[in-house]
Amino acid sequence: MYVSYLILVCISLICFFFRQPWFVRHQNTKDHYDGWDVSCYENYTIFSVSAMQYIILAVVFSKGPPYRRSLITNFGLLASVLGLGAITVYLILGPADWLRDQFELLMPDDFFYRVTMLIYALVNLFLALLIEEFVVDYIIEKKVR
Numbered sequence: 001m002y003v004s005y006l007i008l009v010c011i012s013l014i015c016f017f018f019r020q021p022w023f024v025r026h027q028n029t030k031d032h033y034d035g036w037d038v039s040c041y042e043n044y045t046i047f048s049v050s051a052m053q054y055i056i057l058a059v060v061f062s063k064g065p066p067y068r069r070s071l072i073t074n075f076g077l078l079a080s081v082l083g084l085g086a087i088t089v090y091l092i093l094g095p096a097d098w099l100r101d102q103f104e105l106l107m108p109d110d111f112f113y114r115v116t117m118l119i120y121a122l123v124n125l126f127l128a129l130l131i132e133e134f135v136v137d138y139i140i141e142k143k144v145r
Contacts, residue, residue: 008124008127008128008131009053012049012053012120012121012124013046013049013050039104039105039106040106041106041108043104043105043106044105044106044107044108045117047091047103047105048088048091048092048117049117049120049121051084051088051091052088052092052117052118052121052124053124055081055084055085055088056121056124056125056128057128058077058080058081059071059081059125059129060125060128060129060132061132062074062077063132089118091103091105092114092117092118093111093114093115093118094107094111094114
């Protein structure tokens with residue numbers, strides 16, 4: 001069951017590593033602080049997609065009974081998901097310069113690429129919910145057992 005989620009996560013990461021016209025490969029260089037400069041397009045993409053993946057899987061795995069309350073009635077989890085989701089969307093679309101520097105993100109100039117990442121995250125959420133509700137709960141739990 002978890003293999004299907006792993007495949008979904010891997011596919012969503014691979015989708016973003018096809019070459020874009022603006023893409024410049026990261027070169028390991030030292031910056032003026034005598035540390036490694038890790039700001040690059042790969043860092044931005046992996047951080048953004050992975051952050052959305054964590055939020056999506058928290059929503060998908062919080063089905064509710066018999067072991068937990070549902071996401072709608074669990075106000076702490078719901079507030080965390082909404083707050084972290086809003087912050088992550090802000091970081092993906094275009095944060096303030098000081099926040100970019102803090103997270104060491106190199107933002108692509110192509111705004112459509114950033115919006116596409118959010119669209120893929122919504123598709124990923126839909127597919128993960130479909131796998132959990134239909135494949136796992138309906139087919140495996142009710143039909144196979």
